[in-house]
Each structure stands twice: as C-alpha cells, then as structure tokens.
Amino acid sequence: MSGYRREKTIDLGMVVLALVMSAALALVQVRGDLALSPGLGSGTWPFDRLVFASPLLIGFTWAVNPISLVAIGALWWRRRWPTAVAVVAIVAATITPAVVPLIIALFTVAVLRPARTILTVALLALLPIPAHFLSSPYVSGVPIANAVILGVLIAAAVGWGLFVRSLSERTERAEAEAVLRAQRAQREAREDIAREMHDVLAHRLSLLSVHAGALEFNAGASAQETTRAAAVIRESSHQALEDLQVVLQVLRSPDGSPGADGPAPRTRTGLAEVPDLVRESREAGMKIDLDADGVDMDGVGRGAGPTGIAGLAAYRFVQEGLTNARKHAPGAPVRVTIAGGPGDGLTLELSNPAGPGGPRDGVPGSGQGLIGLTERVALAGGRFGHGKDGAEYALRAWLPWPA
Template identity: 75%
Template structure:
C-alpha cells in the first residue's frame, strides 16, 4: 500500500471517528446540560443542535451540530492546510461546543507547523475565554470550570502533538544518520579497495613491467635468457593474481571467521621484507637491506603490515622514478622502543624508460596507514638523495 493511500485511509478514519465522538458528546451535553468549553453562540440555528433518529440507528437519537459537522469535515484536509483547518476548528469551538474537531486540529498543527504558528493558534484558541467572561457580568463556578476545561484541552492537544513531533524528528534524524553512516561505510570501503589495490598490485606490476622492458630492449638475448625472462614474467603475473584474490577476499568478508572455510589470508609483516627485497634484486634493482631488529618477526598486527607496505611502496617508487639507482633500507628497533625504518636512494632525473605509470597516491596512502597505526612518516630530499623515514609503535 502506497504512502498516499495509507494517509487517505487514516484521514477518513479520523473524520468518521471525530464525527461519531462529536455526536455522542453533543448528546451528552444536551441531555445532561453539560458544557466542556465556553461557547459564544446563541443556541439557535445554526449554533444549536439537530436531533434525529432512525430504525437503522437501533432506536438511538443522535444529536449533531451543523457547524461542528463542518469543522469535522474540514479535518480531511488537515495535512495539506493544518493552520487553516485549525483556525476553522477554533472558530467553530468559539460558537458551538465543537471540542473534538478542535483537539484533532490543534494536534495536527503542533505536529506539522513551526513553533511561531503553534503559539499563534494556541493564543487564538484561548481568546474566547476572556471574551466569554466579558460577555457575562456574572461569573459562576460553571463558567470557570468551562474555561479551565478548554485551556486544559488546548494544552493537552498541543502537548501531545509536540511529543509526536519530537518522535518524528528523532526518527528522521536516525534515518538521516543511518544514510550518512551507510555512505561513509561505502566511501571507506572504496578507499580501502583503492589503497589495497595500489599497495599490492603496483609492486607486482612494476616488477612485471621491469622484466618485460628488459626482454624488449635486449633483442640479442639468447633463447635461455628469453625463456628465463618469460618465466619470471609469468610468475610475477601469477603472484599478482594471487595477491588480487587475497585482497578481494579480505574486502568482501572482513568480519567472517576464516577458520570456517580455511581460507585465512597470509599475515604479511616485517619477516617478509627480505623476500620482497629479493624480488626487486632479481628484477635488477640494487637493494641493500640492513635489519637490526631485536626480534626478526617485528611487531605484529597493523604495525608489521604497515612496515611491509612502506618497503613495498618505496621499492616500487624507486623502480618508477630512479631506475638503476641503488636503494638502501635500514630497519631497527625493538619492543617498547618502536620500529624505525629508513629508505634512501639517489633521486631520479625523470620518467623511466619503461614508462611505468603511477597514480600519485602511494605516499598519501602510506601516510594514512602510518597514522592509523599510530606512527609517524616523512619523506623528501636530503641533498641528492630521496629519503623516506617512518616510525611505528612496537608494544613491549
């Protein structure tokens, strides 16, 4: 069922229920000489009541007021024009005991209109009370009771409407916050995908590009050398695909228990740095690794992975921007002191001959990773060399 159809059904139900309650209240007021609010009407047509009975009504005599019926019918448009319907209900209640439509109209105004309009309508609703007292020179206890009843009804209708309004506002805020959280989660997921793709694939593909470039420019290579280069390219492509599968697995199911299907991705850390360096050395990059850590495996968790990513990104950038230049990597530290890492290489003079493309986001991604790990990172020129320094916490 659509929202508009549901609202129309609710509005029709409100109109019918208000009409029934108004007729019943008019009957009680007429038979019991009871008033629930001061009325300025004369008691004659159209301010008086009409009585009718029918066999279809099981012998009951119904008492209705024409003006009360008009204000009741106006409730059909209470959502579209709440203020106008409220003013009509106030006018009807001022000249006839049309209390039920007044309560419904004021409730709707409190739910849908701004505070200034609510206060104005409430003051208009209370205006008949002093006018009523000025009209009669003698103030009886019944008059005071009617005035108090009217004030209480107005306050109750507006108070309940404001309460429902606060619930609606809270629901809307919760829904808006849920949408913002979903968008933030999507944005973070996209950033994670971009970061992991860059960190994992850029290294493998740069190695593959180096080997393919060497094969292309070494046209006089022997069949054995060509076969070996092709095997290295194939192995690099295979490793790139495996890394891609691991990244996609982690990004698709980060909260699942890997022990269920036995597909836990390998935990990369500082212990894998020598293998990373060897891959670059096999590709022709001159790398000098000096590891003086108190524990070879290094820190666990995000700090170890971040150290691995720093070395990976540094080697990738060296192949891109300073091909053939030597790279020196120094890693030292221990539990409690933290992990210090420095990478130094002579600055390149321009683009590589292989034309390896770069997204320009690697160092930005590293800064984000290091910040998340609680560390520090800096990079820049120190004389003729480009130096990258990082410090990561290593809990004792």
Template identity: 55%
Template sequence: MSRTNREKAIDLGLVALTAVLCVPVAGMQDRGLSLYPQLTSGAGPFGMLGNVLPWPVRVVDVGEFPALLACALLWWRRRWPVLVAVMALVASTLSPAAIPVIVSLFTVAVCKPARTALWVMAGALAPVPATLVLNHYAGLSGVSSALFGCTFVVAAMGWGFLVSSLHERTDRAEAEAVLRAERAQQGAREEIAREMHDVLAHRLSLLSVHAGALEFNPGAPAAEIGQAAGVIRQSAHQALQDLQLVLRVLRAPLRSTTSEPSHPTLRDVRRLVDESSAAGMWIKLDQDIDAPARVPSLVGRTVYRIVQEGLTNARKHAPGEPVHITVRGKQGEGLTVDMRNPVPSKGVPGAGIPGSGQGLIGLSERAALAGGHLDHGRAGDDHHLHAWIPWPV
C-alpha cells in the same frame, strides 16, 4: 503531497470517531458543562448568541452542524492543518466542537513549525477571556468551561510538540545512520584503492623492468630471454590474481561471508626484497627486530606497504641504483623503516614507468592510521624515506 492508503484510512476513521464523540459532548453542553468556551449557552445552540445578534439571525438554529462540519474538515488536516484548525475553532464557538478542535491543534503542532503552532495556540486560547468578558453571568459553569478549554488546548499542543520532537529525532537518527554508512563506504573504497595501487603498481613495475630489459637488449642469450619472459609471465599472472581478489571483494554483498584477500605481514618483506632482486635491483636489507612474531598485523602490514612502495618508486625514478633498507624496532619503542637510494644524475633516463603521484600520499595516510608518521625527501645525493610505526606493549 499524496497520502498513502493507510493515512486515508486513519483520517476517515478519525472523522467518523470525532463525529460520534460530538454527541455526548453536546449532551454535556445541554447540562451546562462545556469542554470549550462558546458564545452559546448550554440550553440551546445560540442561547447567548441570540442576545447579541439581530433578530433575523437569532431565528436560525443550525444546531450541531458546525461541529459536524469541523469533523468533516479533519479529512484535510494533513494538507491544510492551519486552515482546518482555524475553521474548527470558529465552529467550536458556535457548537460543541471541542473534539475536532483538539485533533486539529494536535495536527498543527506535529506538522507545522513551532512559531506557527504557537500563533495557532494563542488563537485557540483567545476565546477563553473573550467568553468571560462577554458573558457577565458565566458563573461556575463558565469558569469550568474556561479551565477545561485551556487544559485541552495546552494538552493537545504539548502532545503534538512531543510527537514532532520524536519525529525530528527519528529523522535525524536516520540521516546520521545514512551518513555513517556513506562514510564507512567511502573509507572502504579508499582502502581498496590503496590496496590496488600498492599491489598492482609493484607487480606492473616489475613487469615493466623485465620488458624494458628485453627491449634494450634484443641480442641477449636465449636462456636470459627465456628467464625474463618467464618472470614477465609470472608477474602478469600474479597481478591478475591480486586484481581478481580485490574485485571479488568489491562485487560481494556487504554481509557476504566471502573472505577478504590475505594481507601481507612483516615476514613477507624478505620475499618482497627477493622478488625485486630477481628483477635486477641491488638491495641490501638490514633487519633488527626484537621478537618479530609479536609484531601486530597492522604494524607489519604497514611496514610491508612502505617497503613495497619505496621499491616501486626506486624502480621508477632511480633504475639501476642500489637501495638500502633498514627495519629496526622493539615492543614499546615502535618500528622504524629507513630506505635510501642515490638520486640519478641528470641525463640518466628513468624506467619510463608512469606514476599517479598518490603512492607516498597513501603511505602517509597508512602510517597516520597506524598511529605513526612518514617523511620523505632528498638528503644530499640520496633520496630518503623514513617512517615510524608504534608497537604498543
């Protein structure tokens, strides 16, 4: 994984800063105080190690070079955090490299899984008892060094675990935000799809009925032909207008101030019935609604779409058959919609209008979203559609 320029600058500054901080740490070790248990004494870089290693090695005094090497290795701490931490720990047992050890342990806790980080933490704490066992004359300085070492290791790893947890929470929050946005977008698309189906299916079915009448009755009087042609033109024009409204919403930015297309209300049911009656359908509408002006917009829009889809299905599957619509309700009891039409006998041709089979499914979803339910099916010789929508007080 490539690093950004910002990360490179941070790592370069960290290498320089740790190298500078190693100087006062080395001075503290010379005065007998070590921040991390070492195999050397405070007097020299290999004071204690000289008592353990053979003579040819004892004469080699590498001083603080292991600590500086550990500082330089921090440049690769993001790419190989575990390897850098292990090498820094090895260097810290030979030279005052407590600062690069702390940084490398913090990086392991942030970048690696908890199980791997805990193994590294165990390896970092291992020199504490080992130093006390090997050095029988550790005294107070050795105990303080062990305490300091344990404190710095635990603090560095704990800080790293905290930062890692915060990163995970941030990533999870971002993922949840993306998921919510996708769900909202999917919901908006489904709503638009339902609107397009309900509106265009109604308009185009009216257009198909009038066009079919002209096709099967070419010898009709000129006045009737002109009237049918005018209805076809008007239906096509209205269908195009409805489609343009929906497309305008789809093309607008998410935060655009473009107004959404106006939604129908319960008062538009009468206009809907009149349009279908003008197309040659026989429709009887009975309305008994207490205070219709108080009907919520969602309830009225749902009732309108139910009646619209019911009339569209009647034109498709039962052309020429009468349709009886009943809309009743009052506040606190809800609104009920009942639509009935005789089922055509076998052999009677339909209107020839293709259907997607999704209209009634969409109506059921609409009713459920409004808190109600919808049932449909055959009852004797009639096709029956019944819906109930709550009307809260």
C-alpha cells in the same frame, strides 16, 4: 498500501472518530456547554443540534451540530492545510460544541507546523474563553468548569502534538545519521581497499615493466634468463589480474565488499615477508642492501592487532619504496634499514641515489603511492617523511611496536 493511501485512511478514521465522539458528547451536554464562547450560540438552527434516532437501537438517539459537521468534515484536509483547518475548527468551537475537531486540528498543527504558527493558533484558540467571561462577568459554576476543561484540552492537544513531533524528528535524525554512518563506513572501506590494491598493483606492474624491458633490450640473454624473466612476468600478471578482479568486485558491490566467491586481497603480510619482497626485486635486477640485524622480523606479525597493523604498514613501506626506486632511479643501489624493538617502536629508512625524477620507460607515477603510504602510517599511529637528503632520496617512517 502507498504512503498517500495510508495517510488518507488515517484522515478518514479521524473524521469518523470525531463524528462519533462529538455525538457521544452531545448526549451528556447541556446546549452551549464546552463551546469556547457559548453565549454566541443562539439556540436556533444552525446553532442547535440535529437529533437522530437509531432504527436499530430502540430508544437510542444521537445529536450533532451542523456547524460542528463542517469542522469535522474539514479534518479530511488537515494534513494539506493544517492551519486553515484549525482556524475553521476554532470558529466552529467558538459558537458550537465542536471541541473534538478543535482538539484534532490543534494536534495536527503542533505536529506539522513551525513554532511561531503553533503559538499563534494556540493563542487564537484560547482567546474566546477570557473574552467570553469579560463580556459576562457574573458567569460562574458550570461554565467556569467547562472553560477550565477546554483550556486543559487545548494545552494537552498542543503538548501531545509537540511530543509526537519531537519523536518523529528524533527518528528521522537517527535514520539520517545511520545512513551517513553507513556511507562513511562504505567510503572508508573502499579507500582502504583502493590503497591496498594500489600498493599491490603498482609493485606487480613495475616488476612487469622491468622484466619486459630486460627482454626487450637484452637481445643476447640466455635461454635460462629469458625463461626466468618470462616466468616472473607470467606470475606477476596472474597475481595482478587477481588483485584487479578484487577491485572490480568491490566497486560493483553495493556494500563496498568483495564478492563471496571472489578472491580476497592478499593483506595478510607483515615484516617477515620483507626478505621475500627484497629477493623478488633482486631477481628483477635491483641492487638492494637490507640491514635488519637485531630485529625480530616475526615479532611484527600479521593480523588485525596493533602489531599486525604495524607489520603491514612496514611491508607496504618497503614495497612502495622499492617500486618508486624502480620507477625513478632505475639501476641505482637501494639501501633498506630496519631497526627497533618492542616498546621502542620500529624505525624504517629506504634510500637510493636521487634520479632525474621522471618515471622510467613511460611508467606512470601519480604520487598516489606516497599519499596512501602517509595515510597508512598515520592510521598505524606512526610518522612518515620523504624527500631529498643531499644526493639521495629517502623515505623514513616510525611505527609503534607495543611491548
């Protein structure tokens, strides 16, 4: 059932309920009771009740006022024009016992309309009661009790409507916040994966560029050197394609996660893999001096814990630094220094003679790697800096290493 049909079904139910309850109240009322200003009803048609006898139930009759029927019928449009329906119900209840449609109309106004409108309509509904007693100062007994009952019913209808409104607003706010949290989590997951894939792809593609350039410009290379370079190109291309496939799956997935059957990004790397990373770059022709004496490389391991996060950040630091050196200072020697220990933190520095600043052989360099590395180190709770230091260009970072 659509939302509109469901709402109109509820409205029809409210009309029927108001009709039945009004007829039931009429059976126990004296004419004019439970009207906001009973003195206005003259006791003649259309102010008097219409009495109907039931052909099925012998001796059972029910009565309803014609003006009350107008107010009851107006409840069909209570969602579309709640204020107008409430005014009609107030007028009807002022001169006839149309209390039930009045209560429903006031409840609807409290649910759907702003505070100023609610206050105005509520005061308008209460106004005939003191006005009637001011015009008839000697009225006492049952009319006063009925007036108190009417005031309580009006206040209860408005109060219950405000309570339902607050529940509805709270539910809508909770749903909106849940959507925002899901979108934020999805965006952060995409950013994390994009940062990870940038680091991996930039490293692989820069290696491809170096080896392809070596094959292009070293025409006199031996068959062994050519075979080794071709093998590195093939392996790097295969790994880069796998990583690219993961990126495409993430971007196509509605929840920002890789497909169940697809490859997972190789994020389980840590400081222990740095020597392999250096060796791979040396095979590509880079001159790298790695100084990590006294550092427990396996101590900053893999995983989702604090040391695992620091280990991955350290690995990406070295990887991005070597990638930048290949792009901007080809052939220049690179020095990688790693120091520190548990409790003191991990200090990393990667430096090389400053190149001309432009990317090598048209290899693009957008600067996203350093931006991502800055964010990664910050997320790990560390500090990161980069820039020229005299004739050298250096990357420096400090990462926490829990004791």
